[in-house]
Amino acid sequence: MERELRREVFKKALKKLLFLLLLVTALVLITSIPVNFNLDYYDGDFQINTTWQEIRGHMRENLTLLFSGRIFQVPLDNQSLGNLLRVSGLRSFTVFFFGMLLGLLWGVPKGILDRKKAHKKGTFKTLQKILPFSLPEILVVLGIQVLGSYLYRNQLSPIPHAGYSGWLNMIYPILAISVLPGAYMAKITAEAIQEMAKEPYIRVAKGKGCSPYRLFRVHYSRGILLEILGAFPAILVMMFSSLVIIERMFYFPGLTYYLVEFYANSTGNVHQAGIGFTLFIVTLGVFYYILFQGAEFLKSWALPAGDRN
Structure with a gap:
């Protein structure tokens, strides 16, 4: 029995x-196509502004550099791509994780409060539910940036509103990236409690005098966790898209900031910028895949044994 279990775990891991290897290979092949690639239809025939041999050469070069590890030694702007990836990745992942944590810390309690006030109606209550989803994401980020700029310029706050010189510069990006996932988790929490409140065992527990705290700790918490983990892919997509906007608007030099710089060839070296674009895209893809698989593992761990696939 134990041997069969190990074999099954090994098969799943393999x-x-x-799949991760295929994902990395596909990302390398796609991003090896030059950013100025253009396909035209002229005089009854398709024409491209480069050659297929050149594209295949870029693909082979990027695959060789990545799987040999030499891609991290490629020089760019007086430093290596590996060093730039390490520094910018640490900044982006810090903002990402703390933003997710902040969204969870205020989103779940807000969802619980929203459910408690479900019988109350009012314009303000309706607005606070739909406003985070109805406003364009860039407008939310702009509002936080304008507020931060006003406070900093008038010496009402020591927190810088743009650039990066230390950990204080991470505060506004963390606040901005937590808004949409936090609102989404609040919505999920309120809906999960509403659905579970209809279950017979919840009604029986209430009838026996079970306190709201015990109801939440024993019954509601697992259901909320499963619902949030189930929506985790959507939350990740929200946060990754937010990260691109936030790093550009706050001039925060993280992964996606340099990714756009590479795509626009703002570094001055087209060839090395293309290699950097490939490396940073692969890093983000691997990061997303690891987070997604981690959420799936937590979800399967939280489920009762009889409900697991």
């Missing part, structure tokens, strides 16, 4: 590793 499948996930193979």
